[in-house]
Amino acid sequence: MAGLNQILAERLQNAFDSLEPGADPAVRPSNRPGVDFQSNGAMALARRMSAKPGEVAARVVASAQLQGICSAVEATPQGFINLTIEDSFIARLLEEQVSDPRSGVGMVSIPKTVVVDYSSPNVAKEMHAGILRTTIIGDALCRMLTFVGHQVIRENHVGDWGTPFGMLIEHLVDIGEEAGAHELSVGDLDGFYRQARVAFDASDDFQDRSRRRVVMLQSGDPETMRLWRILVEASLVYFEEVYAKLGVLLTRDDVRGESFYNDLLPVVVEELDEDGMLVESDGARCVFLDGYTNREGDPLPLIVQKSDGGYGYAASDLACLRDRFGRLDADLALYVVGSPQAQHFSMCFQAASAAGWIPDGAGAYHVAFGSVLGADRKMFRTRAGDTVKLVDLLDEAVARARASVESKNPALGPDEREAVARMVGIGAVKYADLSTDRIRDYVFDWDRMLAFEGNTAPYLQYARVRCLSIFRRGEIDREPYASGRVPVVVSRPAERALAVVLLGFSEAVEAVLESWSPHKLCTYLFDLAGTYTTFFETCPVLQADSPEERDSRLVLCAATAKVLGRGLEVLGIEAPEQM
Numbered sequence: 001m002a003g004l005n006q007i008l009a010e011r012l013q014n015a016f017d018s019l020e021p022g023a024d025p026a027v028r029p030s031n032r033p034g035v036d037f038q039s040n041g042a043m044a045l046a047r048r049m050s051a052k053p054g055e056v057a058a059r060v061v062a063s064a065q066l067q068g069i070c071s072a073v074e075a076t077p078q079g080f081i082n083l084t085i086e087d088s089f090i091a092r093l094l095e096e097q098v099s100d101p102r103s104g105v106g107m108v109s110i111p112k113t114v115v116v117d118y119s120s121p122n123v124a125k126e127m128h129a130g131i132l133r134t135t136i137i138g139d140a141l142c143r144m145l146t147f148v149g150h151q152v153i154r155e156n157h158v159g160d161w162g163t164p165f166g167m168l169i170e171h172l173v174d175i176g177e178e179a180g181a182h183e184l185s186v187g188d189l190d191g192f193y194r195q196a197r198v199a200f201d202a203s204d205d206f207q208d209r210s211r212r213r214v215v216m217l218q219s220g221d222p223e224t225m226r227l228w229r230i231l232v233e234a235s236l237v238y239f240e241e242v243y244a245k246l247g248v249l250l251t252r253d254d255v256r257g258e259s260f261y262n263d264l265l266p267v268v269v270e271e272l273d274e275d276g277m278l279v280e281s282d283g284a285r286c287v288f289l290d291g292y293t294n295r296e297g298d299p300l301p302l303i304v305q306k307s308d309g310g311y312g313y314a315a316s317d318l319a320c321l322r323d324r325f326g327r328l329d330a331d332l333a334l335y336v337v338g339s340p341q342a343q344h345f346s347m348c349f350q351a352a353s354a355a356g357w358i359p360d361g362a363g364a365y366h367v368a369f370g371s372v373l374g375a376d377r378k379m380f381r382t383r384a385g386d387t388v389k390l391v392d393l394l395d396e397a398v399a400r401a402r403a404s405v406e407s408k409n410p411a412l413g414p415d416e417r418e419a420v421a422r423m424v425g426i427g428a429v430k431y432a433d434l435s436t437d438r439i440r441d442y443v444f445d446w447d448r449m450l451a452f453e454g455n456t457a458p459y460l461q462y463a464r465v466r467c468l469s470i471f472r473r474g475e476i477d478r479e480p481y482a483s484g485r486v487p488v489v490v491s492r493p494a495e496r497a498l499a500v501v502l503l504g505f506s507e508a509v510e511a512v513l514e515s516w517s518p519h520k521l522c523t524y525l526f527d528l529a530g531t532y533t534t535f536f537e538t539c540p541v542l543q544a545d546s547p548e549e550r551d552s553r554l555v556l557c558a559a560t561a562k563v564l565g566r567g568l569e570v571l572g573i574e575a576p577e578q579m
Contacts, residue, residue, distance in 0.1 A: 053079025099484020184234035283307030401425030431457035
């Protein structure tokens with residue numbers, strides 16, 4: 001279902017095309033009183049035509065087919081075209097949206113196969129707060145891509161291979177499999193790793209054994225592989241528990257560890273060599289790409305194979321690209337990875353394209369993000385200076401939310417209170433991340449993210465509860481009002497404003513998927529909740545002046561609850577019925 005912005009742009013497009021084919025109407029929401037939207041395209045078109053902006057805007061207005069849609073259309077001398085939507089048109093569109101189970105969000109006409117690479121923890125290491133952003137942002141994008149009809153393949157590129165595993169396997173041998181399995185099963189992965197590191201640093205013999213074990217691992221020695229699988233299995237069980245607590249879609253089936261691509265690494269080197277792309281530099285085999293230099297201005301190498309015969313990070317990432325656009329037949333590959341890796345991925349994408357592994361019409365995109373900071377604006381850590389364990393952070397979020405929910409609604413039963421506390425606490429952590437422009441760093445602030453005021457998950461969750469409470473308080477069946485069977489009338493400014501914002505839901509989802517920026521949907525939902533609050537405070541619902549007015553306002557309440565719920569859902573945030 002097209003939104004108001006899209007409808008106006010389509011109607012104006014023919015008028016603009018009559019002056020210059022393909023000219024952009026540039027329709028935007030307006031903040032002027034009494035004006036809903038504004039077209040700014042006439043100004044740019046006037047410059048290209050060497051004409052006066054006001055005259056071009058007037059010509060557009062004269063030929064645009066806006067009857068039945070706009071109650072007022074004004075071309076200003078400066079070249080703006082001000083558009084005010086007809087009340088009856090708004091009401092009719094809202095009735096259509098309410099009757100749509102998807103709240104107006106359409107399915108894509110040409111679905112794509114999209115591979116999303118996100119989370120990527122390391123085996124035998126705790127998941128810390130630093131992994132929060134990739135997991136939350138990646139999960140939200142997967143949900144939205146699926147919602148609009150794309151085929152989404154989730155890829156959790158777990159670090160389960162390489163030099164550290166020689167050390168970890170030898171430590172497992174030294175303490176015994178039973179003791180090691182127990183230690184790992186209770187979730188103390190950091191403890192296990194630290195003990196292995198201490199043993200490695202303290203003993204030359206242990207170092208020698210670890211290095212030999214790496215060779216045995218890479219050569220597929222059966223006993224070494226068996227011990228390696230013990231480490232991997234214990235870590236996968238732990239990862240599943242954390243993902244379940246966080247409420248994300250990732251499962252064991254989505255894991256594609258570094259080991260999965262190990263056999264492809266020689267193939268990558270061979271094919272790059274056959275294409276003449278490999279250049280030897282200081283004993284390493286590298287790809288040099290146009291436009292990449294170091295600080296001294298020298299060409300920057302993408303190291304594929306190191307001088308000792310081992311493989312660089314680039315080899316693994318190139319193998320992933322080759323596999324995802326080959327075996328998985330991806331149209332698009334998204335990499336939800338921190339901003340510091342921007343140059344690395346840019347070089348890998350360019351090299352993969354040059355090698356022919358990314359076909360014409362397909363593409364790879366780095367969904368970069370900033371860091372999670374503490375109150376001191378440094379990397380988020382405990383007071384003792386340790387990295388924050390993700391599971392501890394989530395448990396604290398639920399505990400803090402539980403205290404808040406208990407004080408806000410002591411009448412909730414124990415089970416319901418616990419369920420609401422989980423939704424509020426986990427939702428608060430997710431939303432604090434998603435509501436920030438992903439490129440920016442953000443400060444982790446418990447008080448702000450758990451507040452019931454401001455742009456927070458609890459505020460949106462509570463706004464939805466307020467919508468639903470009207471039906472409970474009036475003992476009214478919500479279903480007829482949420483299914484489009486009741487007429488809508490918008491006469492008061494607050495009713496009209498709420499209806500216009502509701503009709504922007506589909507365009508808010510589209511805006512996220514155009515830029516891979518979930519904060520745009522968060523901004524929309526916050527605006528919707530604020531507009532609903534104004535409506536709720538100025539337009540009595542149950543005490544409306546007439547049954548028709550009461551029913552219409554109940555539709556607005558039901559529609560707001562539906563859009564808030566669906567919007568939070570595609571962000572990966574649960575919405576309670578009461579709180």
